[in-house]
Amino acid sequence: MPDQTPFPTYMKDVLLRLKKQLPCRDNEVSMLLSLFGEPQHYSYPSILIYGHRATGKTFVTQTVLQELKLPHAFVSMVECFTPRLLFQQILSQLSSLYPSLDEEFHCETLNDFIRIFRQLSTSNVLDQQTVYIVIDQAEVLRDMDANLLPGFLRLQELVGGNITVIFLTEIVWEKFRPNTGCLEPILFYFPDYTKAELQQILCKDRHPEFSDDLYATYINILLGVFYAVCRDLCELRHLAALNFSKFCEPLLKGEVRESDTHKLWRSIEPHLRKAMQTVYLREVSSLQWEMMQDTKEETGYLKGLSAYTHVDLPYYSKFLLIAAYLASFNPARTDKRFFLKHHGKMKKVTFLKKHEKTSNHLLGPKPFPLDRLLAIFYSIVDSRVASTANIFSQISSLVTLQLLTLVGHSDQLDSPKYKCTVSMDFICAIARTVNFDIVRYLYDFL
Amino acid sequence: MTTSSVSKGCFVFKPASKKQRILSAGDYFHDEDEESASSKLRFETLQSLWQQIKLETDSIQEELNKNILDSLAEFARTSTTFFRSKTDEWTFRMRSSEIPTAALVLGVNVTDHNMTFQNLSELLHQSVTPYVVGLDAKDCPSLKHTVQKVLLQLMGYHLSVEEDEEEPQPKANISGIPKKRIQCSIATLCEWYQTVTKDSNGLSPSKKRKSTLGKFGQNPPIVVIFKDLESFTSKVLQEFIIICSQYIHQLPFIFIFGIATSPATVHRMLPHSVSSHLCIELFQSLSCTKHLATVMDKLILTTSFPFKLNGKTLQVLLSIFLFHDFSVRNFIKGLQLSLMEHFYNQPLSVLCCDKHKASKRAQVLSSEECENVRQLPSFMRYVENQEPDEQVKLLTDDHHLKEVVQQLLKQLHLYHKNYYPVLRCLHILTSSLPKYPLGKQIRELHSMCLERNVWETEEYKSAFQLLRLMAKDELLTGFNKCLEILTYGKGKVINEVQEKLETFVKLFQELDNISLDYKEDDGEDTSPQKGFQQKTDLFHLQKTLLEMKELKKNKKLTKFEMLRLEAIDFIDHIVKKHLLPPEYLALHEVVYYSCSGTLRKHLNAAPRTAIQTALNNPYKYLPNESLQSDGGAISSTAPDICIAYKLHLECGRLINLYDWLEAFGTVVSATEGNDTESPVIDDVKHARFIRAVSELEFVGFVKPTKKKTDHVARLTWGGC
């Protein structure tokens, strides 16, 4: 592909403007332009653009289409949870292009959609310009009707008009390809931004009251802290905005001069590290974070969301949960040893011959039937409990609280199977409140 | 083979009482007997009491939730204005626009939450925004349904998602929105929101909306409440959040997550890419145990409410709460049930009302009711303790009886009037003791006092031992708190107690001044006390106690110690006098509900036991004379499933179907009188057997097994 193709049809200034708006995406832009070709030319029927989050897929495509004033429709798939919504979105966006398009179109299936489109393209209002349909978050298409994805891939052929469909997604094409075969789109990868590129892009939105250099220093420090964990442009921009006031604080107080980057770094770096563990993880909301900055509570320790793990449960629910945990992490054959009063002194040595060396805790919870849960429950709960309806409803409320999960079909009446989904720490805390030494009952810790 | 023991199952519950009707209206009270006047009165009393409970609980709920709801409303108000006011600031342009989200932690008692959410949405409606949506997880199995639900609640008319869905499309003619096919998407909502808010801002005086919107400012937020976050499928939730975040600039969404477990769930359900669209703030509501404590305070530990629960029934309600569901709502429902049962079954419950009404009603007791009074066990006991001629009078003279009943009722009221303040005082003094010998919560102490003479229990003795060692300032604060409580109490007895306590307090304080002079005298005995305060474990405590006893033998008591002993003995005295279990009082049956069995049967049903009872003893449910079980033998007239069940109890874990069939055949043919050695198993018997076995399988006593051919397995919990 020629690198510096002059695109004769487009004005120079348009190209320049694009370049300015889309820094660090020169290659991608020119690639797109060459794929598009001239407005009247037929383009490739389908293009799949993939790349990680916030690599500018949406932004670049949209900017290019808008700047070049190409006829297009842009739909976001998460919004279109039914095919009908998808078709109507596309058609209503195109209706400004085609005055002949009736407001009251009926479009239920791909068939209707293609029929309507055919009629449109015969009307020939657009001098056969290529019409672009951009489908963002295209991975959702995979879960919808089976004919949608193959249909859109060869829409050009089905409609018989000058149409190109562009798919935007974070997922590689291999995960899309239907096993019945289809037209292969042109694949086009948007690489991640490098650190330098991120720096360049982020520096563009400098705070109007501060100098370019200062802001660049700030971004540099920010990337130094966050680049290892986060390359998401939106997220970085968000973090930059949240912490900038803190960064400027010593400057405004006059304690540090702008040129003294080291001092600036020293004052902001711990703050950013703290941000990484709190705001970045959404443990602390951005509002709380800013509030904390404003009030200058340096040591003001904000408890993150995950710090609140305590759950208060009714007494028997605790035991049910403990029983479920034991059933999930102990092999069923060891139940006799743990819960029978006289287990006949099983030789510990032979018993402990763990042929599976791996810890059950590494393997994760295993499903267990209801019977086993109840058997363990009745043997660990110290008082005599009648098997009342309440006990059973407690099991199902544990399921709705997502502390247990129902495995397999939910319509199994006779022997439903469950899994316990809580963590070791959680169950230990629960067991402590009822004075139950759970570790003694766990096969892994024997 | 044919004889076997029937009683292999365990019976938890006594046979149910004859009356199993659940009342639904006053009619049930009336058509009973001729004495409709009294039953009508009972029904009315019941209704007014229930009304009282309802009002009380509602106001409690409102009060308890007030703080959290107000702060939520404040959150909704500020976060919208906050996000809107600063849109031109650099920071706000740069940061991603997050959806303000309140994570509201409510506790695991999901059944109680509805009330809270109702109050919340009312409050938001009143003060923040007209646009409040409540989502239940069960209505939102998919994104489509969720969006539909939101649109429906906001725009106020039905939208069908697919055009050809079951119901005919209702005409969208409300509020003047053009009759156009409505798409069920957030984009539609967006359009609608713009028209609605523009209408209210622009000049269209004809719109009714205008006035409603006026007080909420320009763009009132759209509050979406996810009532039970845990039950939502995380996929739906994620997609919904992503869509909403795409529209956040046009639609000022605010989310409220109702969380039953812990806030960490939010992160478990939402990946970082989704939670990064949210700006989550945490709100924690009051714990349900506190809620219960308030309810107990207002409804049970009070004289303003004549109906009482005895120890056992209260225990049933409390254990359901603590062991099973943590639901205050269910607790109140249980209270309601006992109230109804009491008024329905106890004819003398007419007298269960406030003091004046009760004595008035006692004057007009009918002769039948008088007879009822005489049959009350507590009244009989009372009669036995009277002089012989008084006994005769009581048993024959209705007029005299009525007089006595009035008196006894007065005594009962007096008892309650003294009981609660004294109970509270005792609780205050003992609730800070190490290891809480008399319970941490007042309800524990209350149930103890209801059940037996507290002062005879070990716990009480150890508590008083500890009290006798209490340091002065602790004792003083305790006494002062008691005094505070006693000031609310009225009546002669309480006032006396109050005065006495006041003098004690005074004496203690005077002691203070004296002991300043004799410091060296005091120094010796305060040191072990200090040691005692630090100790928490019982063993050490007892050791110190013993040591101190030794010391005491040798040493003369100081003035403080003497006074302390006297004070504590006084407390002991009033406890013995006023915390008598109600069973000792005559006519206690009138106000105390005591059928704990019925209550348990209704509230904590045991389906398994019921099935077993039915199978073991079909007579209980099928009152057919021939079914009356005679000494454990299997009656051949019993339903087939009962016969099969009883036979299966004799087998091991695996049951040979053929043997079972043979045995079944033998039992069944016993009816026909032909006791030939090998009963003929004809097709009909065979079919009956098969049906019985499959019915047993259905109720869960046996299941097919692959371990052995022609065998079925007994299930573990079949025998339980």
Ligand SMILES: Nc1ncnc2c1ncn2[C@@H]1O[C@H](COP(=O)(O)OP(=O)(O)OP(=O)(O)O)[C@@H](O)[C@H]1O
């Ligand atoms: N080259 C660039 N120059 C300036 N801004 C950019 C550039 N690339 C991306 N951005 C910014 O990053 C943001 C995220 O980009 P965009 O939404 O296009 O990413 P995406 O690849 O579509 O991500 P996703 O896969 O999550 O949809 C945009 O709002 C845009 O402002």
Ligand SMILES: [Mg+2]
């Ligand atoms: Mg995108």
